[in-house]
Amino acid sequence: MRTPRTSIIMPVYNTANTVINAIQSVRNQTDPNFELLIMIDGSPDDSADIITAYHKKNPDTRIHIFNNPENKGLSAMRNQGLEHARGDWVVFPDSDDALEPTFLERLHQQAELTGADVVNCAHNMVDTRGHKTKRLKGTPGIRTGEQAAYELLQDELSPYAWDKIIRRSLFNDVRYPDIERAEDECALLKCYLAAQSVSVIDDPLYNYSVTPDSLTWSRITPVEETHRLIAYFEEALGEHRSKPDAQKALTVARVLAFLNNAQQALVVGGDSARETLRECRKGFTYTQALTTLRTNRVFGAAGVLLKTSPKLYRVLYGIYIKRTYKM
Known part of the structure; x- marks a missing residue:
């Protein structure tokens, strides 16, 4: 079996109404060289049934479903995904959001151009009416991994897991911690410190759903x-x-x-x-x-x-x- 370039790890919990749109946004990528690991986290709604039915109707060998009967939390799902990931790069989209079709293609282009170990992009905040507002956290360009770590701590660089591609080797000694807040930032801090360089681009390639509850x-x-x-x-x-x-x-x-x-x-x-x-x-x-x-x-x-x-x-x-x- 050919090794995919990118492993996309998508935890699922209580997102029955949005998860198919998230999955479809992955399948619509202009760069098809990926695997999608869907990590169902003991979801109490019918997310698992909806995903299974969708996959049966739309078979795709790149999709792998892990239906965990017990809710263990976001960090545990991402860590489980990392244990099964085969790609050289990893991405962590949320199951109530969506990738732009060129998300993978554009970020990999930047990685190849700069040699960066992590590439961040801008994102669109999408409200309940579908209106998009672009947001970029970080100055476009390249910096050392150490400098990126300091920018992260000072809220000058995106603390999110979902708006970037990360070289999987950075996770060799890193996992998401069992902590009640900022688990994304915790893992990213260690990844940045292990990275040679980190790049930021201005393209809004991720659509983040904003609701009053969020x-x-x-x-x-x-x-x-x-x-x-x-x-x-x-x-x-x-x-x-x-x-x-x-x-x-x-x-x-x-x-x-x-x-x-x-x-x-x-x-x-x-x-x-x-x-x-x-x-x-x-x-x-x-x-x-x-x-x-x-x-x-x-x-x-x-x-x-x-x-x-x-x-x-x-x-x-x-x-x-x-x-x-x-x-």
């Missing part, structure tokens, strides 16, 4: 998980951690992590929200917020504001979400 949280992540996340970043940096650029990036990452945790508390509310907010405000110092301010004015100002006026912070955060996602 912008809210149903529960508040325990603050302990945010401390775990920071510890993971520190461990991942290893020998780089003592470098000034790494220290600055870690400071920004700390402020951002506690800001995100605080946003959950403000949005979800409930009995634990006040205590979570209090702990998040203690998660970073004014000095760290000011360091972040010099790197990113918006996030630095948000950090200062969170420590001084949480109520005003919540109002401004709501405005930010509406403007960013046009909702």
Whole structure:
């Protein structure tokens, strides 16, 4: 059996209404040299039946279905996919989104042109009316893997798994962690540090579905998980951690992590929200917020504001979400 160039790993959970569109967007690729690994994660809806029926009606030897009876989570599904992947490159699309037809072709062209180990692209945010808004995280061009890692920590480069191709060899010693938040960013940080170079292109090749539910949280992540996340970043940096650029990036990452945790508390509310907010405000110092301010004015100002006026912070955060996602 010929080895495919790309292994596309698609976890599926509760996406019966969208998964066929996602699968079809993969099959419509202008670069046909891929395998699609569909990882059904104990989905309680009829996703498994729908996928099986579709595959029976549209047989494709490139598609491999793994129907896991027990829900184990996104990280476990991606890791299972990596164990079975045969391609030189990997892609991790979500099952409620869609690839543009030239996603693989264009990203592989860039990889061949630059020799990059990871290639990121822009994406379209698609609202419930089908309206698309282009978004690019990162400056187009090429950078070292180490520089990409620092940009990632400072929210200057895409933290998502789905808008890029990644050389599979970078995952030789990397798996998605069992952590409640930012598992994409955790794995990417290690991949970037292992990469020789990372490229970013301006083409919007991925369609990300934005719904009101996708912008809210149903529960508040325990603050302990945010401390775990920071510890993971520190461990991942290893020998780089003592470098000034790494220290600055870690400071920004700390402020951002506690800001995100605080946003959950403000949005979800409930009995634990006040205590979570209090702990998040203690998660970073004014000095760290000011360091972040010099790197990113918006996030630095948000950090200062969170420590001084949480109520005003919540109002401004709501405005930010509406403007960013046009909702």
